[in-house]
Amino acid sequence: MWRVLIVEDDPEMRSFFESCVARSPALALAGCVGTVAHARDCLARPGEGVDVLLTDLGLPDGSGLEVIRQARLTHPDCETLVISMFGDEDNVLASIEAGALGYIHKDAAPEDIAQTILEMKAGGSPISPMIARRVLTKYAARQAAVPPPAAAPPPVERPPLSRREQEVLGLIARGFSYQEIANLQGVSVHTVQAHIKSLYSKLAVHSKMEAVFEATRMGMLPRHD
Structure with a gap:
């Protein structure tokens, strides 16, 4: 407990x-x-x-x-x-x-x-x-205020997200809970958690907020101004 x-x-x-x-x-x-x-x-x-x-x-x-x-x-x-x-x-x-x-x-x-x-x-x-x-808006503003480095590092190759991982990511960005995502997808909460763990690994993030920001930055999710 x-x-x-x-x-x-x-x-x-x-x-x-x-x-x-x-x-x-x-x-x-x-x-x-x-x-x-x-x-x-x-x-x-x-x-x-x-x-x-x-x-x-x-x-x-x-x-x-x-x-x-x-x-x-x-x-x-x-x-x-x-x-x-x-x-x-x-x-x-x-x-x-x-x-x-x-x-x-x-x-x-x-x-x-x-x-x-x-x-x-x-x-x-x-x-x-x-x-x-x-x-996310505040973080993006802070990032935009930071001057770019003299030599930008090469882009990091990320493993592609599966179709189900992309669907789960989109639902996370819309604020759905694990249980709500499981209901919408017709799967168990455990399966949803497994998808989230996998997409966290692929995006090299540790939270929903970081996942949404990184996916938006990479063009996986639409930007909202």
Whole structure:
């Protein structure tokens, strides 16, 4: 079972997250707190592992970024999912740099957050489509601002994606979840994860966001200005 630490200052939202975790046989609650200080205490408890950190960013006594960094130091295998009202590029990029693997806007939070956690533990990087678009736009702008090198390296030859991998990639770019893709394709979630793992390898990326950006750069997906 994956042990989940919930850090959320809104009592109603915290209760919702806690009930989602409690209903999943694959998850166990490691703690449910509302401040940075209490989160630090939970992460500092000897002998108690934390496999997943589910955290907000705007907390009464500080930023969830502090909690993410602490979790990364004390529990190196812990994976972080941010669920926040902050959807701007700076907060998203700061969370990713601190160690977060997923970022969901509260307005787009799924009905069952446990499924999103399990998708992340299976190798995914859940991110709200709205936020993904903003981050990709910001990242593209940053890349465009960087002066080109004196001598551009030769293009890297990438193995071609299979037809099914291309279909899955297109659905990822449109914001569909693993389960939704499996339903649309008429296959199991495990098969979808296998396709995603293969296309990640072929594109030399590690997350949905990177896959969409790289595929767009390579002309596999249409650009949206």
